[in-house]
Amino acid sequence: MLVTDTETGQTTGTVLTGRNNIFTVDTEFGSLLCRLKGKRLDIEERSYSPLSPGDLVTLSELDTGNSTAIIDDRLTRRNAFERYNVKRNLPQTLAANVDQALCVSSLHHPRFRPRFVDRFLALCEFQGVAGGVVLNKSDLDTGQAPDIVSLYGGIGYPVSVVSATEGSGLEALKVAIEGVRTVLVGQSGVGKSALLNAIVGTEVQRTGEISARYLRGRHTTNAGRLLKTASAEIIDTPGIRDLDVRLISTGELAWCYREFRPFMGTCKHGDCSHVEEPGCGIERACKDGEIPPARYESYCRLHAELQHVETEQS
Numbered sequence: 001m002l003v004t005d006t007e008t009g010q011t012t013g014t015v016l017t018g019r020n021n022i023f024t025v026d027t028e029f030g031s032l033l034c035r036l037k038g039k040r041l042d043i044e045e046r047s048y049s050p051l052s053p054g055d056l057v058t059l060s061e062l063d064t065g066n067s068t069a070i071i072d073d074r075l076t077r078r079n080a081f082e083r084y085n086v087k088r089n090l091p092q093t094l095a096a097n098v099d100q101a102l103c104v105s106s107l108h109h110p111r112f113r114p115r116f117v118d119r120f121l122a123l124c125e126f127q128g129v130a131g132g133v134v135l136n137k138s139d140l141d142t143g144q145a146p147d148i149v150s151l152y153g154g155i156g157y158p159v160s161v162v163s164a165t166e167g168s169g170l171e172a173l174k175v176a177i178e179g180v181r182t183v184l185v186g187q188s189g190v191g192k193s194a195l196l197n198a199i200v201g202t203e204v205q206r207t208g209e210i211s212a213r214y215l216r217g218r219h220t221t222n223a224g225r226l227l228k229t230a231s232a233e234i235i236d237t238p239g240i241r242d243l244d245v246r247l248i249s250t251g252e253l254a255w256c257y258r259e260f261r262p263f264m265g266t267c268k269h270g271d272c273s274h275v276e277e278p279g280c281g282i283e284r285a286c287k288d289g290e291i292p293p294a295r296y297e298s299y300c301r302l303h304a305e306l307q308h309v310e311t312e313q314s
Ligand code: GDP
Pocket: 136, 137, 138, 139, 140, 162, 163, 164, 165, 166, 186, 187, 188, 189, 190, 191, 192, 193, 194, 195, 239
């Protein structure tokens, strides 16, 4: 049955997944396989994909019999979790319109990488997304978890210690994602799939199926997807190796380390870069034990990296 715009008014939907300009969109008529009107949307930006899981879109030419429609427009995003895709040299939105982003990491195999977490949290701050950390594989932990919990917990980020395979910590994590939309980001091998299975289990609405059928053999693992359960929405993203932060400028970076903010007006020079500058209030706060040294070092490293990128680009 073809449902025309005049009968329904404008239909909106939420992008669940998609690739190559074909998207699965969740609507009041169920999930529909949609293509972009005129192959591209009228969006003023260069990006990896015009739409990401979580995007709200307006639809026309709804054919509920065949479960298809055309995507006319993307509605303004409330926020988005983006990274810079170095390989493609483009910003890549991993998820749109989210309530929180969790960095899924592993305590063992692969080893815990604090610098990855710091990059993730800086991006969260920059993009106005509430961030948190999940430490998976707690059953293999050799005693690191308490220090990591106290470091990140101490600066105000929620940290969940879980074992996807043993089940410990999962109830608390389920509570933390209840009633909101959460994007999960992590390196390959940290156990994101195992965690999703453990949290979502058989509750997963099998909405990705249409596109899975369509996209078979087309690297479906590269596409993120929004999963709905009775009590939560989870955006699963492909495992990533690196989280490039060049969306942030050197001047904005200190603000993205949230525990630096109380000291930001205390530097001798107004344009202080907080890296080995005389009279730096951030460095002093670190020496006084008010900022964790590991985070200050991480800031200095990221600052150097961004400075290098900015020099290359200028
Ligand atoms: P993904 O790449 O992040 O999706 O990782 P997978 O979910 O595929 O997990 C990678 C490997 O780690 C698999 O062999 C899992 O069985 C294992 N794994 C995942 N979670 C845990 C855990 O909590 N404890 C242990 N011991 N192994 C885990």
